[in-house]
Amino acid sequence: MSILFKFLKPYRTAAILALVMMLIELAVELSQPYLISKIIDNGIRSHDLTVVWTWGGFLVLSAAVAFSAGILSSFFASHASQGFGFDMRDRLYEKVQSFTYAAFNRFAASTLITRLTGDVSQLQDAVFTGLRFMSRIPLVVLGSVVMGLVVQWRLGLVLTVTVPVMIVLLMLLMRRSSKMFRTVQNKLDSVNGVVQENLTGIRLIRVFVRMGYEVARFAEYSRDLMRSTISALRLTETAMPFVLLLMNGGILVLLWFGRIEISHGNATLGQTVAVINYTLRAVGGLSALSGIVAAFSRMRASALRVGEVLDAPGVEDTRRSGVTNLENGVNNASMANPPQRIKGAVSFEHVSFRYPDSGIAVLEDISFKAEPGEVVAIMGATGSGKTSLVSLIARLYEQTEGVVRVDGRDTRDLNLAGLRSAIGYVPQEVLLFSGTVQGNIAWGNEKAGLSEIEAAARAAQIHDTIMSLPDGYDALLGQRGVNLSGGQKQRLSIARALVRKPSILIMDDSTNALDAVTEAALLSELQKLSCTTFIITQKIASTAAADLILLLDEGRLLAAGTHEQLLAGSSLYRSICESQEGKENLHVQNRA
Structure with a gap:
């Protein structure tokens, strides 16, 4: 994960602004169920239109603020993620250019192409998702639990029981799916390798009439990729039914106890509606979190593969090479005296x-x-x-x-x-x-x-x-x-x-x-x-x-x-x- 922070450092201002805008958007959204409870309890039930219009105005204004903050958050997140992807691709390409011939023996051309394109794109998307959604979803869930306890703590206890169970389940899922998605990327390397060989040797394939064999070979590698991808996606997608089952069960329990609390005078209708609203937000957050876990698993696998290239030994000695020093961006040849003309002995x-x-x-x-x-x-x-x-x-x-x-x-x-x-x-x-x-x-x-x-x-x-x-x-x-x-x-x-x-x-x-x-x-x-x-x-x-x-x-x-x-x-x-x-x-x- 340190690789993300290393390449995000030049764009920390945009990243911080994206997070700040996201927090503003989140804070406004979490306040909306509370405003709705005020409209119900102090306005609708009391038949006071002044209260309805007053709190309704605040509700519309908060929606406008949340919309503006969301747009700005997406803008800054896009700037940071695109710059991150550009720098990483550039750095990877420079590192590959600096490889000795021996280092090239450890990485096939197909896997280097995949890592410079597919894996970097995965990380780039993960940065945008992280700044825009990945960090937002946990805060939505946590904020919903906290606000549910603030509005009516007895009803909010339902959230405090179900949410941790789901978080533990999703964490276990993430650990397992990360390994599976790394296998998927390795299978993708193999498919790219077959494609590269076929396109390079197309004349030889036709002369020897090996088209059928090569098509079958590609189908075999592609089938392996399909099976690995299906297995990984099946694992991540099975989280959704469990999330919905437990959270919908929590909503039923909440409705049951909400009726009891209202009948005993311990809770108002507006408070019950607000807690249900927060529960629905938590359900939506946890449902989205299963997708975030899949994206994070892919990102983690891609980060490991990119890190293997960046940390690979076997780089030509830049101290005497006269080529660009990749770590410091300094051209060593320009710092030393020009090399003497070689005679050829x-x-x-x-x-x-x-x-x-x-x-x-x-x-x-x-x-x-x-x-x-x-x-x-x-x-x-x-x-x-x-x-x-x-x-x-x-x-x-x-x-x-x-x-x-x-x-x-x-x-x-x-x-x-x-x-x-x-x-x-x-x-x-x-x-x-x-x-x-x-x-x-x-x-x-x-x-x-x-x-x-x-x-x-x-x-x-x-x-x-x-x-x-x-x-x-x-x-x-x-x-x-x-x-x-x-x-x-x-x-x-x-x-x-x-x-x-x-x-x-x-x-x-x-x-x-x-x-x-x-x-x-x-x-x-x-x-x-x-x-x-x-x-x-x-x-x-x-x-x-x-x-x-x-x-x-x-x-x-x-x-x-x-x-x-x-x-x-x-x-x-x-x-x-x-x-x-x-x-x-x-x-x-x-x-x-």
Whole structure:
């Protein structure tokens, strides 16, 4: 619950005003049955119209005051709740952006989406309900009991007996339903995950004719969500009949004793009507309280889920990152001296790496050195650790042992923003954004002009393709670049990395969709760059001209050297060459 007060603090003035207006509205409403009793006893029964008009005027005036206070309370409650929701979503998004790759492994994308949208909306609604109704309902019940005792204490005792019983029942219900609604939110995560997978892989689903299977799978997850929701709602809704049964029984008892008290002269008709009115208000309050309990249970479950994200460990070290300090809103990069220009020398010194919560070594005792401007090709079977190796250069993960150096300095001592700004990264899985072609390339360098964007596109062998589009560089791309082919998307992703004019270029198997001619032209352009280039590839054509080839197998560096050196010293490399070029071409290369 502390999370609510933390994000409500900036809006405490609006929250306090909402509560004050609510209290004014409540006080006026609780006074109305008392005014009605005066009209009945002193006016109607005495046939005194002056009293009727006088107290009736007060009654109308009080209704106007209650109406105005209610409108103002809703206004201030809306302001506080909307600001609360905005700040919480903003803070959650910043926290997710600061996650290390290891932290992302603990939260699926679907659950993060649900927590940033559905759970925050639940809390936002709970804040409004709390300021407007949740705090009002208990006061209505308590105020009705107190006023019933004030008007006629003998009749008011009926309320003092029935109300506590109902409160205890509702508290027990809330504890149970909170756990059930948390299960509902987890089921919703699963449904969102299935939807996300299906929308992302719709082409594959259709090609393999798996539509029926995926529809059945979605129906199964959706059915689980339905059952969990029904169970939770059934539990909360069963409170209503119990509330009405006990409170209506209380009203019958009140009418019975009211008749006796009136006949004995201990109570007047107006007092009896007033106490019955207060009882009805208490009944209405407790009936509404069952709904409030359901909303509170959902809110509590959502607060726990949001808190898990906000309190999650695994945040990148902002002390050296140069990115915004999420706690204090301070940009560390602006406080320190600008990072030095990175030249591009990269060295690994006995580096080992294991993924968090895994005892399996992905990389073991890796050592090599690449000078600025060199081309390093990385080869190896699937799962040999190629992507993990280049991820350590950009500090997407932290090595378990050893030291990764850039320009002779431990990467952990470098300004993280400065390090990454010097790296051009082309991921294995191409990701483009909705928008124009120019905007997607400029995403790599927002300050790049059109001439720089065109130069990067020419180097990536995508310029002619772009110019053939109806709007050229202003052509709109669909989500994830669905209106481009695989090779076009790869080249656009390469252009996005090249426009950064990086000191270190990392290409993670990002030419596998290119034909031989296009790939050769691209590699020729890359050789003209002054950056240190790391190319993960399985093609000998991409490694032959490399200054250094790293051959990995199950996380170990089997061999390192040039193409000629590995041909002479590595049987595995020779077998790869034979499988791709044939023995005859291999002999020709050896004679040359």
